[in-house]
Amino acid sequence: MKTLVIVAHPKLAESTTQQLLKQSIATYENVTWHPLTELIDVVQERQLLRQADRIIFQFPLYWYSAPALLKQWQDKVLTTKFATGSSFSLAHKELGLVVSTGSASKTFQPGAAEQFTMAEILRPYEALANKTHMKYLSPLVIYQFPYLTKIEQQRLYATYQQYAANSKFDHFAGQEEWINSQLKRKINTTKKAATQQSLQQIQAVLQSNEDTLADLAMTVEMMKQDEDD
Amino acid sequence: MKTLVIVAHPKLAESTTQQLLKQSIATYENVTWHPLTELIDVVQERQLLRQADRIIFQFPLYWYSAPALLKQWQDKVLTTKFATGSSFSLAHKELGLVVSTGSASKTFQPGAAEQFTMAEILRPYEALANKTHMKYLSPLVIYQFPYLTKIEQQRLYATYQQYAANSKFDHFAGQEEWINSQLKRKINTTKKAATQQSLQQIQAVLQSNEDTLADLAMTVEMMKQDEDD
Numbered sequence: 140m141k142t143l144v145i146v147a148h149p150k151l152a153e154s155t156t157q158q159l160l161k162q163s164i165a166t167y168e169n170v171t172w173h174p175l176t177e178l179i180d181v182v183q184e185r186q187l188l189r190q191a192d193r194i195i196f197q198f199p200l201y202w203y204s205a206p207a208l209l210k211q212w213q214d215k216v217l218t219t220k221f222a223t224g225s226s227f228s229l230a231h232k233e234l235g236l237v238v239s240t241g242s243a244s245k246t247f248q249p250g251a252a253e254q255f256t257m258a259e260i261l262r263p264y265e266a267l268a269n270k271t272h273m274k275y276l277s278p279l280v281i282y283q284f285p286y287l288t289k290i291e292q293q294r295l296y297a298t299y300q301q302y303a304a305n306s307k308f309d310h311f312a313g314q315e316e317w318i319n320s321q322l323k324r325k326i327n328t329t330k331k332a333a334t335q336q337s338l339q340q341i342q343a344v345l346q347s348n349e350d351t352l353a354d355l356a357m358t359v360e361m362m363k364q365d366e367d368d
Numbered sequence: 369m370k371t372l373v374i375v376a377h378p379k380l381a382e383s384t385t386q387q388l389l390k391q392s393i394a395t396y397e398n399v400t401w402h403p404l405t406e407l408i409d410v411v412q413e414r415q416l417l418r419q420a421d422r423i424i425f426q427f428p429l430y431w432y433s434a435p436a437l438l439k440q441w442q443d444k445v446l447t448t449k450f451a452t453g454s455s456f457s458l459a460h461k462e463l464g465l466v467v468s469t470g471s472a473s474k475t476f477q478p479g480a481a482e483q484f485t486m487a488e489i490l491r492p493y494e495a496l497a498n499k500t501h502m503k504y505l506s507p508l509v510i511y512q513f514p515y516l517t518k519i520e521q522q523r524l525y526a527t528y529q530q531y532a533a534n535s536k537f538d539h540f541a542g543q544e545e546w547i548n549s550q551l552k553r554k555i556n557t558t559k560k561a562a563t564q565q566s567l568q569q570i571q572a573v574l575q576s577n578e579d580t581l582a583d584l585a586m587t588v589e590m591m592k593q594d595e596d597d
Contacts, residue, residue, distance in 0.1 A: 149443075202442045203492035204433060211436035214378075254498050255491050262488050263432035269483045 140306040143191035144237075146174040147198040147209035156239050156284040160197070163296045163303075170303045175208050184216045189228060194273070195303065196264065197237040203260045213267075222271045230272035235302060236264055239281040276302075277309065315349065369535040372420035373466075375403040376427040376438035385468050385513040389426070392525045392532075399532045404437050413445045418457060423502070424532065425493065426466040432489045442496075451500045459501035464531060465493055468510040505531075506538065544578065 144164070148154055151174050164170045173187060188194060198205040221228050238261070246252040247260070257280050258265075268275035279302045281295065300321075307313025322345070326338045373393075377383055380403055393399045402416060417423060427434040450457050467490070475481040476489070486509055487494075497504035508531045510524065529550075536542025551574070555567045 202439075202446065203495045204439065207436045207440035207443050210431075210433065210439045213431045214436050217431065253495060255495055259488060259491050260495060262484050262491060266432045266482060266484055266489060 140169060140192045140304070141190055142170045142193040142195065142303050143187055144170060144172050144195045144197055144303060145209070145212070146172065147196070147206050147212070148174070149206050149208060154199070156199075156281060157197075159292065159296060160237070160299050163300050167300070167304050175212055177208065177211070179212055179215050181216055184212070185221060185228070188216070188232075191232060192306075193233040193235060193276075193303075194229070195235040195237055198239075200238050200240040200260075204263070217267075217271070227272050232273050233276050234264070234268040234271075234273040235276040236261060236278035237281070237299070237302065238278055239284055241283060244280075244282040315345075319345065369398060369421045369533070370419055371399045371422040371424060371532050372416050373399060373401050373424045373426055373532060374438070374441070375401065376425070376435050376441070377403070378435050378437060383428070385428075385510060386426075388521060388525060389466070389528050392529050396529070396533050404441055406437065406440070408441055408444050410445055413441070414450060414457070417445070417461075420461060421535075422462040422464060422505075422532075423458070424464040424466055427468075429467050429469040429489075433492070446496075446500070456501050461502050462505050463493070463497040463502040464505040465490060465507035466510070466528070466531065467507055468513055470512060473509075473511045544574075548574065 146157065148157055151157055161172055164172065171187065171191070196205065196209060198209055204210070217229075220226065238257075242253055247255065247257045249255075253260075257278065261278055264278075265275050267273075279299065287295065301308040301314065301317055305313060305317045307316065319342070322338060322342050326335055326342070329335050329338065375386065377386055380386055390401055393401065400416065400420070425434065425438060427438055433439070446458075449455065467486075471482055476484065476486045478484075482489075486507065490507055493507075494504050496502075508528065516524065530537040530543060530546055534542060534546045536545065548571070551567060551571050555564055555571070558564050558567065
């Protein structure tokens, strides 16, 4: 799976959020980090889009929408002829959103400060996916990055990796498979024998947990069948 | 009441919709027609905003949002410090939207082509009004302008006049009052005796209708009181 991350941030170099995200996918060959500038080469942009299976709009939320940088790109690159009409060049691709905001998660609901849910605020992007026949992925929203603890940052690091590179990030089995593949990769590339050994231990524990889970799932399945009889 | 109409249209001169709207308020001294360009003088923009009681964002819907031109303006002019924070410079002003779209009204609903209602799609602007303590007006949406009949265009012409200039456009009594004041104005400025006479006839008919309505309203009120007893 090839992913195109379209980053629209007017102060990209100063953003610690974006630095963390960029770093987390730095070694993933199938993920293209593509920061927008005001100069837009429409032909090249469309080529990048055509090559991608998953397209991510990544931006800080300014006035409940992307910065003008992304809107300008949308208005220029996604013409009716290219994105809908007879060609539907983006059809069957996935559209993901990675949105950062300075407001807390709990403020996005009726009766709270922001009044609307994030799902409602991001409707224009969902409508775009609908119109262009893309599959809309659940957005990855980063609330109040500066307040994240070290552990929460690490979790975001790993979640983002999957959002960008795991074709099956939205199922438990898909996440499991992904973690295993990442562990294997790490074991094969690491040079320190001690690190390798501890990674193999983690792998063994995960494998044992997976076996237990598979046994449990089978038992539950049998119980359900008994009920249905 | 002073109104500032912020027009964000990348091809303004070619838009027949915008020409009609502009013409309809051409003689209204308290309505400022303010088309945006890419050059934004932040100080001047804020001065215009401070002077206005009603602020209208007027634009064609591109990808379920305003053209980049307006987003750029929002990002530059409406800083947190100016629009929220300690100053709340827009508080208690009204925010109106005049939005044109090529899709039909009936397509904006669940199960139809656009999937979402226009109210949902315009949430980011409602959220902006909420955040800046402005009063959000019901948007004036112009669906498929090129398909409007001559009579529908005339109705839009008059509706838009009220949306831009009538402080009480959203109540029947306010609309009535407005139409009377517009008739008086026309009678006073017209030079042809024949026109003046027919306008006075219209005025008399309207007055008679108003009297009938007032009588009916009083009867209904009395009936309600009888029920309550």
